Amino acid sequence: MGRISGALNHDHAEKRQRLASSLAQVILGAQGKHLSLKDLASAVKVDPGTLRHYFDDRAGAVRAAFESLLPHGEVQKARAAELATLPAKKGLTTLLERITLAWPHALGGMHAAGFVEGMTDPELGQAYVSTMLEPTIDAVERLLVAYHARGELQVPDARVGALALLSPVLIALFHQHQLSGRRCRPLDLAAFLPAHLEGFFRGYAPKKSLA
Numbered sequence: 001m002g003r004i005s006g007a008l009n010h011d012h013a014e015k016r017q018r019l020a021s022s023l024a025q026v027i028l029g030a031q032g033k034h035l036s037l038k039d040l041a042s043a044v045k046v047d048p049g050t051l052r053h054y055f056d057d058r059a060g061a062v063r064a065a066f067e068s069l070l071p072h073g074e075v076q077k078a079r080a081a082e083l084a085t086l087p088a089k090k091g092l093t094t095l096l097e098r099i100t101l102a103w104p105h106a107l108g109g110m111h112a113a114g115f116v117e118g119m120t121d122p123e124l125g126q127a128y129v130s131t132m133l134e135p136t137i138d139a140v141e142r143l144l145v146a147y148h149a150r151g152e153l154q155v156p157d158a159r160v161g162a163l164a165l166l167s168p169v170l171i172a173l174f175h176q177h178q179l180s181g182r183r184c185r186p187l188d189l190a191a192f193l194p195a196h197l198e199g200f201f202r203g204y205a206p207k208k209s210l211a
Contacts, residue, residue, distance in 0.1 A: 016054045019044060020064035027065050032112030032178055037061065062117055063127045069110065073135045080139040084146035088153055089201060091143060096169055096193050103173045111170070112178045137162050153204045161204060168196055 026043040027035065037058040041048045055061040079098075083091035099107065114132050118125030140162035147153040155161040172192060175181035 012054075016064070017068065019046070019051070019054055020061075020068040023061055023065040024068045027062065027113045028106045028109035030113065031109045032116045034116060059121055059124060062124055066114070066124070066127045066131045070131050070135075073132065077135055077139045081142060084143055088147040088150075089197070091147070092165065092200075093193070093197060095140070095143070096165075096197070099169060100173065100189055100193065104177060108173060108177050112174070137166065140166055151206055153201070154206045155204055164203070165200055169193070 022044040023040055026040060035043070037048050037051060040058070040061060041051050051058075051061050055064055080095060083094055085091075086094065102108075110132055114125075114128030118128045137159070141158040144153065144155045144158045144161045144165075148155040148158070153161075172187055172189065175185075176187055176189065181187070
């Protein structure tokens with residue numbers, strides 16, 4: 001008996017997930033360079049029709065690639081959560097050093113791809129925010145809440161604090177790497193991180209009691 005027209009193969013979901021994971025690695029390696037559907041298909045050694053079969057179109061393929069990174073993001077969130085056991089300064093220093101070290105590799109490519117795709121397609125922008133950017137911000141928020149609860153920092157709004165901590169670092173990394181700013185205005189990241197953290201801790205230091 002032949003397969004019913006329109007029915008999916010029994011291993012459709014598994015093959016789709018494998019393709020999505022392979023596409024994610026290609027997109028990360030492109031470091032923000034726009035890849036056409038044909039480029040993506042060639043990189044994972046299938047024809048464009050195969051990608052259309054599993055993902056409908058290029059946007060669907062990129063969205064699935066982003067979503068395939070969620071498990072990796074959960075692992076990184078768990079690693080970040082462990083830093084709550086450290087003193088605040090040590091924990092946040094370790095977090096920013098990890099981001100800086102990972103940026104020239106997959107991490108920078110991940111965020112570069114998210115920005116490039118998100119700026120041209122609102123749906124892909126939402127996919128990037130929900131699968132990559134927000135989990136990163138959320139992990140920092142949780143750390144700040146823990147340090148606030150212990151009285152090491154005074155952070156009345158953890159989301160504002162997380163953005164204040166992360167934003168200068170992400171801008172500096174984009175500037176130096178994806179935008180090649182190190183060629184015209186190099187930045188000593190090893191000196192930048194402690195200077196940035198010193199200002200952050202001054203701004204969020206616990207207020208002295210008036211009693």
